[in-house]
Amino acid sequence: MMALSVLTALAIFQSLSHSSSQGGSLISTNPSKTVQIPVCRTFVSTCPESWHPWGDSCYRVTESKFPWPSANNECIKMRGVMAAPSSLEENHFMVTLIPEEMNAWIDCNDLKKEGEWECGEESHRYSFRNWDNGQPNNLGEGGQQCAFLSRFYGSKNQWHDAPCEEEALIVCKLQKSRIYLQ
Numbered sequence: 001m002m003a004l005s006v007l008t009a010l011a012i013f014q015s016l017s018h019s020s021s022q023g024g025s026l027i028s029t030n031p032s033k034t035v036q037i038p039v040c041r042t043f044v045s046t047c048p049e050s051w052h053p054w055g056d057s058c059y060r061v062t063e064s065k066f067p068w069p070s071a072n073n074e075c076i077k078m079r080g081v082m083a084a085p086s087s088l089e090e091n092h093f094m095v096t097l098i099p100e101e102m103n104a105w106i107d108c109n110d111l112k113k114e115g116e117w118e119c120g121e122e123s124h125r126y127s128f129r130n131w132d133n134g135q136p137n138n139l140g141e142g143g144q145q146c147a148f149l150s151r152f153y154g155s156k157n158q159w160h161d162a163p164c165e166e167e168a169l170i171v172c173k174l175q176k177s178r179i180y181l182q
């Protein structure tokens with residue numbers, strides 16, 4: 001369902017100056033008198049169909065399961081990116097999108113260095129963590145380098161680590177788009 005929320009008018013200042021051409025070059029006839037005119041534009045922020053609004057973003061959990069290494073590409077196919085919660089509130093919103101008894105990959109891994117978890121995009125890492133009791137435990141011979149949000153284990157709203165080649169649903173995210181009304 002498409003959700004619409006009307007936001008406040010956006011004031012954009014446009015600079016106007018008079019100019020004329022002379023001798024083949026463009027010069028300002030009076031550069032000290034630049035006029036600024038505020039232009040109000042109203043817009044609505046929307047999410048595409050099947051995406052769910054929260055804050056400035058839209059969220060969607062895939063219907064199929066994938067291994068973690070292909071998860072971001074699956075989100076990109078839907079014009080989003082793999083998501084990771086950056087707050088408890090965002091975490092709890094994401095949980096509501098995951099079917100009961102299912103798990104969904106989030107954008108957190110310790111692939112570069114064991115035990116050093118990186119969450120969020122490289123340009124904008126998140127420090128928020130929401131591990132379940134005893135997690136991450138890096139269990140097994142090959143360890144566990146990727147994180148999922150679980151509606152199956154424990155308190156059913158926290159994170160576990162798992163081998164990245166396992167398959168799970170994916171939490172994807174994209175920015176709300178603006179539609180200008182005038």
Ligand SMILES: [Ca+2]
Nearest residue numbers: 110138144145
């Ligand atoms: Ca690990």
